[in-house]
Amino acid sequence: MFQYTDFDHRFVRERAEQFRGQVSRRLSGELSEEQFKPLRLMNGVYLQLHAYMLRVNIPYGQLSSAQMRKLAHIARTYDRGYGHFTTRQNVQFNWPKLKDIPDILNELADVEMHAIQSSGNCIRNVTADHFSGVAADEVTDPRIYAEIVRRWSTLHPEFTYLPRKFKIALSGSDADRAAVYFHDIGLILQNNDDGETGFKVLVGGGQGRTPMKGRVVKDFLRWPDLLSYLEAVLRVYNLIGRRDNKYKARIKILLHETGLEELKALIDREWCFTKKTVGPVTERDIADIQSRLVLPEYGPVDEGGVAKTETAKAENPDFAHWLKSNTHDHKRDGYRIVTLSLKPTGGIPGDLTADQMDQVADLADRFSLGEMAVSHEQNIVFPHVKQSALFELWTDLQNIDLATANIGRIGDIISCPGMDYCALATTRSIPVARRISENFAELDRQHDIGEIRVKISGCINACGHHHVGDIGLLGVDRRGEEYYQLSLGGKIGSDSAIGTIIGPAFSTDEVVDAVEAVIETYLELRQTDETFSDAVERLGLAPFKARLYPENFHDAA
Amino acid sequence: MSDKIKAGNNTAKVITANRLSDGFVVFLSPDNKWIENIAEAKNFSAVELDALPPSVLTKVIDPYGVDVDASGTPVGYREQLRAFGPSSHRRFRRCTGKFRLNNSTCVPAKAAA
Amino acid sequence: MTLLENGKIIDDEWAFVSPSGPLPTGGHVVVDVERLQREHSDVLALNGPLALFIENDQDLSVVADDIHRFDMIVLNFPVYTDGRAYSQARQLRWNYDFKGKIRARGDILCDQFSLLARSGFDVLEVQPQVTPEIYDQAVTEISGAYQV
Numbered sequence: 001m002f003q004y005t006d007f008d009h010r011f012v013r014e015r016a017e018q019f020r021g022q023v024s025r026r027l028s029g030e031l032s033e034e035q036f037k038p039l040r041l042m043n044g045v046y047l048q049l050h051a052y053m054l055r056v057n058i059p060y061g062q063l064s065s066a067q068m069r070k071l072a073h074i075a076r077t078y079d080r081g082y083g084h085f086t087t088r089q090n091v092q093f094n095w096p097k098l099k100d101i102p103d104i105l106n107e108l109a110d111v112e113m114h115a116i117q118s119s120g121n122c123i124r125n126v127t128a129d130h131f132s133g134v135a136a137d138e139v140t141d142p143r144i145y146a147e148i149v150r151r152w153s154t155l156h157p158e159f160t161y162l163p164r165k166f167k168i169a170l171s172g173s174d175a176d177r178a179a180v181y182f183h184d185i186g187l188i189l190q191n192n193d194d195g196e197t198g199f200k201v202l203v204g205g206g207q208g209r210t211p212m213k214g215r216v217v218k219d220f221l222r223w224p225d226l227l228s229y230l231e232a233v234l235r236v237y238n239l240i241g242r243r244d245n246k247y248k249a250r251i252k253i254l255l256h257e258t259g260l261e262e263l264k265a266l267i268d269r270e271w272c273f274t275k276k277t278v279g280p281v282t283e284r285d286i287a288d289i290q291s292r293l294v295l296p297e298y299g300p301v302d303e304g305g306v307a308k309t310e311t312a313k314a315e316n317p318d319f320a321h322w323l324k325s326n327t328h329d330h331k332r333d334g335y336r337i338v339t340l341s342l343k344p345t346g347g348i349p350g351d352l353t354a355d356q357m358d359q360v361a362d363l364a365d366r367f368s369l370g371e372m373a374v375s376h377e378q379n380i381v382f383p384h385v386k387q388s389a390l391f392e393l394w395t396d397l398q399n400i401d402l403a404t405a406n407i408g409r410i411g412d413i414i415s416c417p418g419m420d421y422c423a424l425a426t427t428r429s430i431p432v433a434r435r436i437s438e439n440f441a442e443l444d445r446q447h448d449i450g451e452i453r454v455k456i457s458g459c460i461n462a463c464g465h466h467h468v469g470d471i472g473l474l475g476v477d478r479r480g481e482e483y484y485q486l487s488l489g490g491k492i493g494s495d496s497a498i499g500t501i502i503g504p505a506f507s508t509d510e511v512v513d514a515v516e517a518v519i520e521t522y523l524e525l526r527q528t529d530e531t532f533s534d535a536v537e538r539l540g541l542a543p544f545k546a547r548l549y550p551e552n553f554h555d556a557a
Numbered sequence: 558m559s560d561k562i563k564a565g566n567n568t569a570k571v572i573t574a575n576r577l578s579d580g581f582v583v584f585l586s587p588d589n590k591w592i593e594n595i596a597e598a599k600n601f602s603a604v605e606l607d608a609l610p611p612s613v614l615t616k617v618i619d620p621y622g623v624d625v626d627a628s629g630t631p632v633g634y635r636e637q638l639r640a641f642g643p644s645s646h647r648r649f650r651r652c653t654g655k656f657r658l659n660n661s662t663c664v665p666a667k668a669a670a
Numbered sequence: 671m672t673l674l675e676n677g678k679i680i681d682d683e684w685a686f687v688s689p690s691g692p693l694p695t696g697g698h699v700v701v702d703v704e705r706l707q708r709e710h711s712d713v714l715a716l717n718g719p720l721a722l723f724i725e726n727d728q729d730l731s732v733v734a735d736d737i738h739r740f741d742m743i744v745l746n747f748p749v750y751t752d753g754r755a756y757s758q759a760r761q762l763r764w765n766y767d768f769k770g771k772i773r774a775r776g777d778i779l780c781d782q783f784s785l786l787a788r789s790g791f792d793v794l795e796v797q798p799q800v801t802p803e804i805y806d807q808a809v810t811e812i813s814g815a816y817q818v
Contacts, residue, residue, distance in 0.1 A: 007814055014812045021811070022781065027578065031779075033618050038751050039781055047618060049639055050649075052580035080649065097579035121751065151816040157788035158760050161753025238757045239729075277764040278818070348645055419635060420643035430645040480634065 001064050001371050002147055003292045004112040012109040015116055015155075019043045020102035027099065042122060042160070044115030045101060049423050054093045054101060055118040056108060060128035060146040060170070061089030061374040061381075065361040068372065070111045072357035078104050083357065085342060085350045087414060087465055088167070089127050089374040090118055094421055116154060121162045123153035123234070128170040129177040130375040134337055134383040136329035140189045140197060142172035145226065147289050148281060149187075152227050159234050163241035164249035166234070167206075174494055179376060181205045181214045181496035182468060184251045185233065190220070198222045203233065203263070204255035207462040211498045212252045217264050224280035231278045232271035236263070296369045296384045301334030305388020312391040321443050322394055322405035327385075336390060338368070338382040339375065340397060341404040341412065346438045348430055349415045350378030359400045367393045377414050377453070379407065409446040410454055410519070411437050414465060418458030418475065425458035427475025427482040432456055435512045440519075449519060452532040455490070468492050470532050471515060472499040484511040488518070488544060489536045502541055503549050514548055521547045568624040568632055571598035572609075573639065574617035582639045585620070589613050595640040596629055596654025628665035629655060637662070674794045675771075677805040684721060684742075700744055703728055706736065714739055721773070726754040730761050737766050742793070747776035756789045763790040783808040788815065 019040075026036040044055040056071070071091060075083050078100050079093040086092060096104060108114055118125055128146040129135065149168055153159070159166070169183040180186030186202035199221045205214030221229055237251045240258075255263050313320045328337040340360065343349050352360065360380060364372045367389055368382035375381050380402075385393060397403035406412045413436060416422065418429030433456055440446055455469030466472035472487040483505035490499030506514045521544050526535045536544075572585040573595075583591035584598035589610070592598070601622065614620060623640075624632040631637050641656070641663040642649040652663035673682045684698040687705060693712055700721040706713050713720070714736070721742035722733065730737070737743070743762055745755035755774065762768040773793035774786055786794060787809055796805075 011812065011814060011816075018811045029615055033577075035750075035779065047575055047580055049635075050580075050582055050642065051575075095580075099578050121753075154816050155812065156817055157785040157815075158756040159753070160785055161751050161756070235757050235760070239754055243752060243754075273761075273765040417645075419638060420645040428644060482634075 001062055001294050002143075002289070003294055005292070008112060009109070011154075012112060012114040012116070013106070015043075015114060016102060016105035016109050019105055023098060023102055038120060038161075040098075041120035042117055043101075043105070044118035045096075045098070046119060047423065048094070048421055049419070050421065051095045052098055052101070053421070054096045054104065054115060055086070056091045056093070056113060056115050057118045057125045058089050058091060058113070058374050059150050060126055060132065060143060061130050061376075062132075062143070063372050063374060063380075064111070065364040065370045065372070067111045067113055068357050068361040068364065070107060070113065072354040072361070074104055074107055075354040075357065081355075082351055082353045084348075084417065085352070085374050085378050085380070087376055087378060087416075087463065088125055089130065089376060090125055091374070092417075094417075119165075121164050121166075122160050123156065123162075123166045123168065126150045126153065126168050126170070127178055127183075127376070129172055129175075130373045130381050131177060131328065131337055131383065132172060132373070134330055134332070134335075135173060135175070135177075136331045137175055138173045138331060139191065140172045142170040142187075142189050143293065144286060144289050145187070145189065145199075145223070146170045147293075148226065148285065149230065152230065156234075159238060162234075162238055163243045164246070166237070166251070168230075176493045176496075177376065179465070179468065179492040179496075181492065181494075182207055182211070182465075183214065185230065186214045187226075192220055196222060199226065201229065204250075204252040206250055206252045207465060207467045208250070209247055209460050209462075210252065211462070211467040212256065213496050213498065214252075215255060215260050217260070217267065223286075224282070225275070226281050228274040228278040228280065229267075229271055231274045232267050235270050235274070236266045240266075296371065298332055298335065298384070299386070302386065302388040305386065306334065309387055309390050318405065318443070319391060319394055321447055322403060323390065325405050325409055325447065326403075326407045327390065330384075334387050336385050336387055338385045338390070338393065339407045340380040340382065340402045341406055342379050342402065343406055343412050343437065344401050344404050345406075345411060345441045346434050347401075349413050349433050352380075356400050356402065360402070363393065363396055377412060379412070405443055406446055408451050408453070410440045410449050410452050411446050413437055413454045413456065414469070415456040416458050416464035418456075418464075422458060422463075424461055425475070426460075426477040427458050427484070429456045429458035429464060429473075429475055432473065432475075432484065432508065432511055436515055439512050439516060449523070450531055453490075454515070456484075466490070467498045468496065469499060470536070471518060473511065473515075476505055478505070482508045484508070484514075486511070486514055486518070486548070488541060489533075491533055500541060502545055517547050518544055568626055569600040570602070570622040571595060571625055571629075571631075572601055572620050573598075573623050573636070574620035576617055577615075583617060584640075585609075585613070591616055593651070594653040595625070595631070596656060598625075598629075600625075630663075630665060672796050672798050672800050674796055674800070674802070674805055676792055677802050677809065679802060680793075683719075686723065700742075703733055706733065710736075724758065726752060726758065730758060730766065734766070737762070737768055738770075740770055742771040742773055743768065744773045744775060745791075747774060747778055747782075750777040750779055750782055756785065759786075759790040780804055780808040784812060788817075 022039050025031045046053040080095045084092045126149050128142045132143045133141045167183045168185045169178040169180045170187045171178045171180045172189045182205040188200040201218035202214030203217045241254050242249050326339050369384045373381040413433045415429045415433040419425035452470045454471045455466045456473040457464035457466040458475045466474050468490040474485040476483050485505040487499035487501045576583045586592045587599040623636045652658045655666050656663040657666045686700045698719045702723045719741045722740045723744040726746045772791045774791045775795040
């Protein structure tokens with residue numbers, strides 16, 4: 001977690017007051033809706049199906065217990081008692097009143113939170129690996145650089161009115177938990193042979209209507225060049241990105257239409273200038289940010305406690321399941337990373353009630369040094385849990401329904417809010433998520449199936465990231481009925497891939513059975529220890545197609 | 558198993574919008590007020606839609622016409638969600654006036670005449 | 671339209687030459703890029719202050735050689751959400767080291783004043799009801815910036 005400065009604090013307060021003025025001008029009629037809309041979007045205010053929606057920025061997902069308590073207070077005081085955590089590490093409130101939003105922003109400013117640029121055609125929340133700083137497989141902690149990028153991108157005078165939204169993600173390990181290949185800019189931290197830190201720079205990734213994997217524009221960008229290079233990319237995009245068609249306005253389209261080599265040349269040409277004008281990131285900049293990164297005060301390993309945890313694991317199969325799926329290797333001995341599942345069986349993925357938020361904050365104080373992170377999969381991570389404390393934490397989590405042992409399993413469904421909430425959606429997604437979750441409720445079975453990501457989007461904007469799901473479901477409207485296209489083979493990571501649609505869409509009555517059929521096919525055909533993802537890669541789609549559309553196949557594949 | 562309502566014949570139109578101050582779904586009443594209960598909304602013909610006074614329009618965002626059947630139920634599932642609330646959170650369903658809650662949806666409280 | 675220079679109201683002395691009209695013989699003259707290219711020597715031979723109007727979809731490099739002959743460059747915001755001219759202004763200042771005035775015209779709300787000032791614009795064509803007080807409030811309501 002970063003300690004914010006007086007400057008940061010004043011900035012968010014002033015921004016909240018600026019928006020108060022803008023709301024007042026809108027309510028008085030001085031601003032039309034057309035004039036006001038881009039301004040409110042840049043403060044995270046959408047108009048959705050039933051009400052406004054406020055998207056609060058959580059920079060690269062890092063959240064303190066004090067901040068979580070504030071979110072609970074806001075949910076309780078200004079909204080309807082709950083919040084929703086998103087695939088971009090933000091939190092959304094679904095029922096705020098416009099006239100209250102300036103007050104909400106002021107409340108958020110109390111804890112250095114804000115909704116700045118969480119929507120609009122500007123640079124959005126910078127996201128990073130939700131295990132940043134603690135993962136055992138981490139090469140370098142991306143948070144320092146995420147913070148540098150966040151500051152550079154906040155109220156940047158030149159990049160406030162881009163052709164379209166712009167999303168930047170950072171990853172500090174090969175595991176790529178931040179889906180960097182599917183962002184407008186993806187930055188992969190690496191060290192070169194000389195031990196210098198730098199970035200592999202990817203441009204033009206994205207999902208939505210035209211999913212594309214990001215392309216490498218720079219194999220190794222030295223860390224001092226980070227901001228000057230980003231500035232060059234954004235300037236080129238701002239000047240020549242398409243503005244004639246909202247659906248062709250992302251940088252991925254510009255890259256596709258311009259060509260990789262030409263785009264690289266344009267960026268490099270601009271970079272000649274920005275190297276001098278923006279200048280390098282300096283050691284002092286890094287030191288300054290580093291000094292504000294509050295490092296966790298780890299304690300000594302409680303060997304006795306660790307032993308007790310092992311005993312509990314042996315004696316309690318439910319606890320053993322939870323340890324297996326919901327905890328991850330920590331870089332520090334005696335600690336584990338714990339993921340709280342916001343996917344209770346039959347529940348709404350990613351939602352927390354205000355009471356749960358308060359309870360999670362208390363647990364974070366007791367078990368995770370007051371810190372947590374929002375994952376890209378709509379869960380909450382406790383980064384600093386002592387191995388000796390795991391059983392106690394698990395017990396407490398069960399009491400608030402956040403201990404479902406399904407992280408990374410079929411029950412850990414990622415789903416956009418869908419037509420129940422979203423004005424853009426064509427179908428609902430939450431009911432399907434719940435029914436799939438209920439279908440696979442049994443934990444032993446979930447763990448037998450193993451690692452798998454089911455991702456559901458209620459429209460082609462793909463906010464549920466269905467393109468990169470092992471099983472992806474996309475809701476489509478057929479003559480007023482809800483249908484779901486099923487795709488297989490999506491994944492994030494260095495071998496990122498966009499899923500392939502398997503065949504005609506399934507009706508809402510058929511879709512859960514279709515998913516069940518896919519799983520049964522996998523279970524029948526898998527080799528020992530073969531994950532779903534590997535099995536799909538090995539087998540291809542044919543056996544799944546044969547199972548789902550038997551009338552089209554005369555022999556089994 | 559679909560919980561959507563099939564709308565009947567004989568559709569009329571109500572005018573709906575989102576209220577500016579709080580974003581909530583509203584419908585235009587017979588006395589030109591914006592109300593949250595679709596059961597009390599005025600039925601409009603296409604001609605009247607265009608003749609709304611500006612002072613009525615400034616309180617809302619993007620008003621438009623929605624077809625409703627004889628029971629007053631909107632044709633089209635998206636409009637049913639807007640009128641009655643999300644299917645995902647039962648506590649936010651509003652089946653007011655002549656509608657009652659049935660599972661996670663609103664149905665006419667009595668059969669259409 | 672009110673004209674503000676660094677937040678103060680000034681008179682507009684500039685005449686925008688119509689694309690088909692004749693070049694005036696004197697005074698403050700604004701020509702567009704097409705005119706400059708078509709009547710290059712005539713334009714540069716004009717006495718008096720000279721300005722160039724560059725559309726927001728034009729690449730500055732096409733007028734690179736002549737930029738420094740102009741006292742002012744005029745840039746355009748067809749709608750305030752089309753932010754290309756911010757980049758053009760920054761390129762003028764930073765890449766071309768342009769020291770003359772940069773003027774913004776088009777769809778400009780007070781919400782953009784601060785961004786415009788920080789991007790290198792000195793002169794703004796604003797709505798008639800804008801006053802220096804409104805300008806001051808707009809450029810100071812966020813007192814700091816993360817960027818240089």
